Amino acid sequence: MCVSDSIVTRPARLEDGEYVWPLARAFATSFTPERPAFDATWKQLVDVPGTLLLVAETADGRIVGYLLGSTHLTFLANGPVAWVEEVMVDETQRQSGIGRLLMDHAERWAKSTDAAYLTLASRRAGPFYLALGYEDSAVFFKKTLA
Template sequence: MPAHHELIRPAQPEDAERVWPLVREFATSFTPERTAFDPAWQQAVVAAHTLVLVAETGDGDIIGYLLGNSHQTFFANGSVAWVEELMVERGHRRSGVGRRLMEHAEDWARSIDAAYLALASRRAGHFYLALGYEDSAVFYKNTLRSR
């Protein structure tokens, strides 16, 4: 199991090349396209209500990332935060990288006074339950464009 020497930090525009392989591995419902990823990445890393974190080794390898957003709600009396994507390279799973990315996301959500931090997961429910999250809803989607 890898040592815990990873740095969790805000993503930078120049990290795109090292994050792209993780994005390709993350996706199951869609096939990521590089021509769509590049402008989305550049926009996300500077967007006001968006959190993009990377986990970087001491050697400069990016082994994980997290994409989160916040938005206003009526029912929660203010903002809520969502983790849209959390990905850790297969060889670094179960080493605490995902947990540390989520802890940073929770700190961010608290810093913006979000009522809660939520996410949807098809493959990692056991991981989020172990972090203290609760299964609170069924997730529905209507795919509006081709995958």
């Protein structure tokens, strides 16, 4: 758990899905999220080993951000690496330090798994990640499988 003056980042619980859904729906740009698929996936991801599912919660109990990450083994890094799949902060709460809290939590988690590095892909928030000390190191390719 990571705490600031008014925000706590913590592992997600099953009941948090209701509040993360609007954030996930707003985050998507390449796909249109469907609620039944989100609900099924949420239930599968909560408490899965090797998966980090965090929420950022205000002092009054509102969920204003989330992060989804995972680890996997690699040959090139001589062991595990960590990947942040999704990070989203409510539009009205951006630039308040919530994204930094979520990423700090993810970095500590990745270190605890002995990951060689933590990586992510971002098209819209490059300056944010550069400010956190990340480096632009690759081009991201994607092929949609319909």
